[in-house]
Amino acid sequence: METSSLQKERAKYQPMLPKALQSAVSIKEGNPTQSADDHEDIKKLFPNTYGLPIVEFEPTISKETPNFNVGVILSGGQAPGGHNVISGIFDELKKLNPNSRLYGFLMGPGGLVDHNYIEITTELIQNYRNTGGFDLIGSGRTKLEKIDQFEKSLEIIRQLDIKAIVIIGGDDSNTNACVLAEYYAAKKYGVQVIGCPKTIDGDLKNDQIETSFGFDTATKTYSEMIGNIARDCNSARKYWHFIKLMGRSASHIALECALQTHPNICLISEEIKAKDKTLNDVVEYIATIVANRAKEGKNYGVVLVPEGLLEFIPAVYRLIQELSDLLATHGEEYKNLDDLSQKEYITTHLSETNRATFETLPLEVAHQLALERDPHGNVQVSLIETEKLLSVMVEAKLKEWVKTGKYVGKFSTIHHFLGYEGRCAAPSNFDANYCYSLGTTAVQLIANGKTGYMAIVKNTTAPTEEWIAGGVPITMMMNMERRNGEMKPVIRKALVDLQGAPFQTFVLNREKWAKESSYIYPGPIQYWGPKEVCDRTTKTLALEKGSNKNE
């Protein structure tokens, strides 16, 4: 396998571990726990995995451990550090007993159900240490939810003599991990299930999870690019760059990148929803900053847009919902119409308010909304180029303002979408250590007989030595939410907290950033060199931990 010079050198890096995980480990159990909400419902659904204590590791003297086999699964979107979770699992497993084996199920949870797997060996893992991507075993989005899936999985678990499955995933995947743990516990199959918190989106976060892995590396990679674009913007001084950032259900990425780079404008979906803004409000907000900068001769700037924005604008959300219903119901008769008739069809069938919203949209976007649907008839919001939608609407607004003299200037735009550029970056030192620690933790939870737990590492703004590792019962993070019309137990998604320190810091500074061109250029992630550069934590984490201390 031909690799880059960076991969070769980086393969030699030995990730650091918290003190408690450096030698043999004993477990300290806390008090019984409760779910985040809906205690009775969750308790009823998870009789065997509810109310378990939080556990924390402590160093102890070495003891002999019998060998046991583990299966690992990568679930959902890629995040930097996945391979380090696996190498952490591998190393700890072999350290406890060299006869233990690690199996990787291929292309996500489907690999477990369909019995597609490989054994992960010393030679194999070597090429993947401290690398990005999930390509060692691949990932997938199959949901583990049904009893026949659980039973089918059990066959291969038995065949390979697997004691425990580690599922590395986001909120949904960890919820499913807990459902699987509960099922196997109820059936007394003796198979444990452990989850690991992964997502670049940063929305799997709560009192117990300080950050999910990948967020650090992905936001640093996006910030590198945004800084480069901002520097170009500030050198050429003739373009407004509209940059859409991955993160559909929360704006953590956009907020973190804004804190790292100081763009002129950053939209935070959660704020727009909380303030019940319309699309026109958002457009006027941007246009006002453009017009004010133009007054000072600055016909350039940088705008960050979270991918999920449109669904957070209440009026647009309602439109999308009605459109989806409309197209799902009337799909057949609608399908055979030509473009123009389709649009007419839509405008005549929409309710008055939603029609009004529909008619404010630029032609191209209205077209996308009307035509692009997934196989279930749903509007594919992710295909809408929100960054272009906004710039086109801002341009139209500015043209109006020219007539009244409210705006004099030039408005040229360039669009970017940063997503796939960061999900598989080689993990930063932080993510390399964090993920390796999570993998090590997962094995210790298994060795100590735990199931339905998530591997957790805390105190992550301190030096790695001082990190605290342990496990949290997944039920503790759950509440009941409506999903596709049904109440389901789910891990509550962490949206941007409008009272939290990261957002408040942004609010304190954004007017200054809008007016000035005080961009910060973070540059590429560094693996060697000054500590201040290589080991800097995300602004989000630093501010959240800082604010916790002040409470």
Next chain:
Amino acid sequence: METSSLQKERAKYQPMLPKALQSAVSIKEGNPTQSADDHEDIKKLFPNTYGLPIVEFEPTISKETPNFNVGVILSGGQAPGGHNVISGIFDELKKLNPNSRLYGFLMGPGGLVDHNYIEITTELIQNYRNTGGFDLIGSGRTKLEKIDQFEKSLEIIRQLDIKAIVIIGGDDSNTNACVLAEYYAAKKYGVQVIGCPKTIDGDLKNDQIETSFGFDTATKTYSEMIGNIARDCNSARKYWHFIKLMGRSASHIALECALQTHPNICLISEEIKAKDKTLNDVVEYIATIVANRAKEGKNYGVVLVPEGLLEFIPAVYRLIQELSDLLATHGEEYKNLDDLSQKEYITTHLSETNRATFETLPLEVAHQLALERDPHGNVQVSLIETEKLLSVMVEAKLKEWVKTGKYVGKFSTIHHFLGYEGRCAAPSNFDANYCYSLGTTAVQLIANGKTGYMAIVKNTTAPTEEWIAGGVPITMMMNMERRNGEMKPVIRKALVDLQGAPFQTFVLNREKWAKESSYIYPGPIQYWGPKEVCDRTTKTLALEKGSNKNE
């Protein structure tokens, strides 16, 4: 000024210099030179700056130098390292005589004509050492071509007592530098002009110029992103990523990135033109690779597309030419037609061959070609989303092939354009040293009385100590070419050499890369750490120098 931790640490980096520039410098002159071609024409146009010798620096004992002032200009698109050229000029100027002054003309050559400038001071330059961007003094695209511009510039040159102007730019800007040098020499104004070779595109390159600055950093930054995308591609295994790369007039960037990352497909415009390929040929080439991979269950891959591709496809080029003429001539009557009538108008007015080409284009692209024009009526090729055009046409081709059983698979695409993400990256160690050396060289050329020269640093694959610095008369690189209907003296653009080692290496490997998924993940530029990672040169330069040695 708030800066990032990387900027703070990187500001401390002292760029390295070739041995000859480390202390006092004497000059060694070679034989008289000739232009690249059209000797008589060039000689007639440049009587005062033609035929000068190549010069090379050698160490000597220190001598006192009288103070003199220099003006510097950044011209054209941003390239990593521009600030280091300026800091190289600044440091050498002050080293020779602390009373010398450096003036920066603002926003490109226009700053010289319009007398917009700042003095560059020790405090000011400090914040810009080893940083990306041109924001210290900005850049612009005003062409210095006319006598009244030269005379207007002279006013401020006299006012500030400037001995020499350094113009940092690409082929056109260096041509203009030489025209200015010739004019001032002919008039005996005693003002020297020196050029510096800058462009991320890599097309300012010849026997004398090993590489233009910025190419190293920009291609490493793009390769970082391409590697990340490829790793995502290889993890998710469900998308074909079409990545357009900056570089309109040559494919050096695409080729270099291909050599660094091993994509499944990379198009090289120069090859497509040389083989007289049609758009359909290109589409079939891609579709064949897609279909072959699908046979092995690989419905994913990475395609690199140079920005200028369309203009290199002879049939499309002819279409664009005729369209531009047509729309420029009939602009007025055409303008008032609606979209549909505009298209009709075009198809009825085009010649038969070009109409046939026009009709093979996807709707959206035909629309862009027909509607988007610059103020002169020219079709704006740079606005055409070539990456989407190709993927749409490949999809259509695959749909045909499904009918005949030639293709069975899924084809989902994601599009990227990498350009502004790399032009202002913080310079790699190579570009930091190279640019600093170029700046130092420029000052030595001035101190030694040279004009109409380009600052040159050679032997750049050796350690910096061993680099060879000097100057080359710009006329030596010139020939006559037709530009806008007129024969003009220009520096010959370096296109990808289809016989050269970089392209030949690519050809040797591309079938393997197409079939396998043997991506390389170069990762982000590193400034500290193992030499193999931090100081690696571009593949292009390494292969070109290697092949030179073999000659």
